[in-house]
Amino acid sequence: MQQRNLSVRGLSSNGHIRGLACVTTQLVNVLQLRHGTSPVASAALGRTASIAAMMALLLKDEERLTVQIHGNGPLGNIVVDADSQGNVRGYVDNPDVQLPSNRHGKLDVGRAVGSGLLYVTRDMGLNNVYRGSCELQTGEIGDDLTHYFTVSEQIPSAVGAGVLVNTDGSILAAGGFIVQLLPGYVEDEVSVLEDRVKGLPNVTELLRNNMDAQGLLQQLIPDVVVLDTRAVSFACTCSRERMSEVLHSLGRQELEKLVADQLGAEIRCHFCNQKYVFTQSELARMVEYERIE
Numbered sequence: 001m002q003q004r005n006l007s008v009r010g011l012s013s014n015g016h017i018r019g020l021a022c023v024t025t026q027l028v029n030v031l032q033l034r035h036g037t038s039p040v041a042s043a044a045l046g047r048t049a050s051i052a053a054m055m056a057l058l059l060k061d062e063e064r065l066t067v068q069i070h071g072n073g074p075l076g077n078i079v080v081d082a083d084s085q086g087n088v089r090g091y092v093d094n095p096d097v098q099l100p101s102n103r104h105g106k107l108d109v110g111r112a113v114g115s116g117l118l119y120v121t122r123d124m125g126l127n128n129v130y131r132g133s134c135e136l137q138t139g140e141i142g143d144d145l146t147h148y149f150t151v152s153e154q155i156p157s158a159v160g161a162g163v164l165v166n167t168d169g170s171i172l173a174a175g176g177f178i179v180q181l182l183p184g185y186v187e188d189e190v191s192v193l194e195d196r197v198k199g200l201p202n203v204t205e206l207l208r209n210n211m212d213a214q215g216l217l218q219q220l221i222p223d224v225v226v227l228d229t230r231a232v233s234f235a236c237t238c239s240r241e242r243m244s245e246v247l248h249s250l251g252r253q254e255l256e257k258l259v260a261d262q263l264g265a266e267i268r269c270h271f272c273n274q275k276y277v278f279t280q281s282e283l284a285r286m287v288e289y290e291r292i293e
């Protein structure tokens with residue numbers, strides 16, 4: 001039986017350690033199918049999506065967040081969007097990158113991502129946007145987000161995410177965790193938590209052995225009190241209406257050129273790869289509308 005795609009949030013019984021964990025195997029499978037990602041691209045995008053899905057559990061109702069990885073490696077940019085309801089979408093600029101394994105025999109995500117910057121944008125609505133950033137550390141995504149929380153948000157944290165890819169390119173297991181020390185923690189708790197993180201078997205191995213998100217969290221915080229559980233799934237907010245707004249934003253001159261070309265227009269949503277086709281007569285109507293405006 002396949003584990004449900006869930007993210008969970010909990011606290012140690014004394015309230016000093018916050019933990020998040022998730023299983024995202026189906027979500028990363030959908031991303032793989034939508035974008036046709038290569039194994040290394042699935043791993044990079046899937047790790048980012050898993051971490052974003054957990055971070056979204058810390059959002060309030062109408063908020064959403066975007067994690068952007070701007071590396072100089074062959075994958076280009078990775079962008080993942082998540083909202084407080086567990087909806088996640090994302091893409092990578094170059095989904096078909098192939099690279100030899102790294103020296104540990106693993107997918108070389110670090111090399112595929114390269115060096116650069118990481119951005120986290122939290123949109124709280126009403127033009128209230130918070131943006132934090134940090135330099136990428138290894139490009140392995142988990143390390144980079146660990147650094148982000150510690151430096152940019154000043155919360156001592158450990159972040160891990162893993163994606164196990166089958167020989168046919170499908171996703172066998174995906175998920176991750178975030179543990180954070182909250183104000184009031186004592187020094188002893190730091191080393192105990194560090195030891196638990198270091199001693200944790202590979203996340204994807206645990207998930208393959210049918211561990212669920214809560215079980216994963218208990219490995220890191222044995223006395224965890226679960227506060228919140230949310231289903232995680234792929235969903236895109238694009239629509240034909242939004243895409244026609246994109247065309248309108250080109251302006252009348254550009255629209256007139258498109259009509260003159262007589263080829264119609266095709267726009268693809270970056271996030272879900274959905275194709276929207278606009279015929280020549282639809283474009284002509286848009287020009288009319290621009291004239292009236």
Ligand SMILES: [Zn+2]
Binds near residue numbers: 236239269272274
């Ligand atoms: Zn879309």
